[in-house]
Amino acid sequence: MTDQTQTAAAAGTAAGQARLVAIPRLAAGGRWRVEAMRAISEPMLLWFTKGQGRITIAGVTRGYTAHNAVFIPAGVMHGFEVGPQVFGTAVFFGKDCPIPLPQTPQLLRIREVHAQQEVNVILDMILREMNSDSPAHERATRHYLGLLGVWLERQSVKAAPEQAKPDAAKRLVARYTALLERDFRTGAGVSEFAAALGVTPTHLSRCCRQACGRSALSLLQDRRIFEARRMLAETRLPVGEIGASLGFTSAAYFTRAFQHLTGKSPTEFRKSV
Template sequence: MKTVPTYSLYGVNSNEPLLEQLHFESIPERSGVNDWEIKPHRHERFFQVLYVHQGGGRALLDDREYPLGARTVVTVPPRCVHGFRFTPDVDGIVITMTDHYLHTLLAGVPDALPLFERPYHDPFGDPAGSERDDATVLAGALELFRAEMNAVSLWRGAALSALLSLLLVGIARRACGAGATGAQPAGRTARHFQQFQQLVEARFRNHQDLAGYAGTLGISPTQLNRICQQLAGRSALQLIHSRLIVEAQRDLLYSDLDIKQIASTLGFADAAYFARFFAKHVGQTPSAFRQHGRARLPAPQAAR
């Protein structure tokens, strides 16, 4: 049965987890031995930052393709299907960390975490000569990280951890400026929202009712809805349904599971009900989405 592969690092079986919470390597180090192509795959619990310093290529993030040029940053959350095709002159780095390590680094700014729940593509360009803005800070953090990564010096791990925090904050600021969200309020509200997102990831296949989620958080369903509306602009149920739809779309595009099998893996006892649910939210039947979506996926080709 063909499904999109799940790896720890590309080409490393997911049953062979990384020993460290943080891993980094140059883009040529792994892509060069794979003919400059990283085929579509995903990670179950790893978050990645990819930075192209020079050269280029193309990135596939779920069902969308993006150009990769010099000074482009891409973030890849857990379970996002992603693949890359690079030009042979590419230079850059890939940083891989556990989702737990990501949460640890951003523990002081929990309102930034929602910005990393979806893939992000930022061709921020060359900020040289410009005023000190978010692009300048991001470029500086990346260059310092690359220099420390290639050095052998005292307290290297601590330096990389500190620089990575600065890098993530720089990306979050850029994402906010691009209008992905607005600045989010911190405190108890943000913590409840973050905890709700984690519960959704763990339970979305179980079709738990809203009262169950709220009860685990120690708040009422009304409070949970108010928090979700405030921080995401959608109700709690809409966010749960959205997570189901995202997973259904990934299975339809990247696996050969039939509709009944996909429905079952997503917790639907009845494939017909799943089809109605999907069509209501997407505007297409699962079969039509699969047919049209696969036709739009980029064909493998040499990067220019």
């Protein structure tokens, strides 16, 4: 897809509510929307065409660059950098996507020019059908999304021999982020999460630093504060109610924690978005 097309691309279809969004637009409401740890309820493919940065998936950080395809299944915690020179397309497959897709995250370095061209053509055709009012355009969209799924499967199989198997530390961090995504609203701390995983908080944090350069506490705080920002930006719920829904024991404690991590009080942040 051309950068011009990507800049304008944000389309949906009744065919499973699939969407194509230019990657820079994902951060239009603030870089925290893509950089903070969070999970979404539908599978997503990121196709980077320009720029570079780091992406953290299931607690493991790796670099990405142009012609990298990153697939993230629904419910997998992730966050990635979006600098001013990063371009590409994000494909959201929809919550009830019938297309066969990988069950595990994939970071694929697409070196073959014909494979790069192939995915660009498929994305262009998906966008064209999404924006069309021609007969059967929704069915055509579904078929092109199916072709995208086939392309992704073939590239995943081709890359499998080069994919390093996660070591024990990375497997533990993946389990931690999955548990964190499920229970971050409960008010549980790192000690409770570590106990549920059968390890000490020190060992858990050591593994997190090894896998992504951040502590277990940092990942937990990032997930909670992302959700707080999202609720402050997208709802009119009272600040105290938002804090309570995220496990904070009082509105004052929530305000102090939010301000410490973002530099703004919840009320100031809400006014700024």
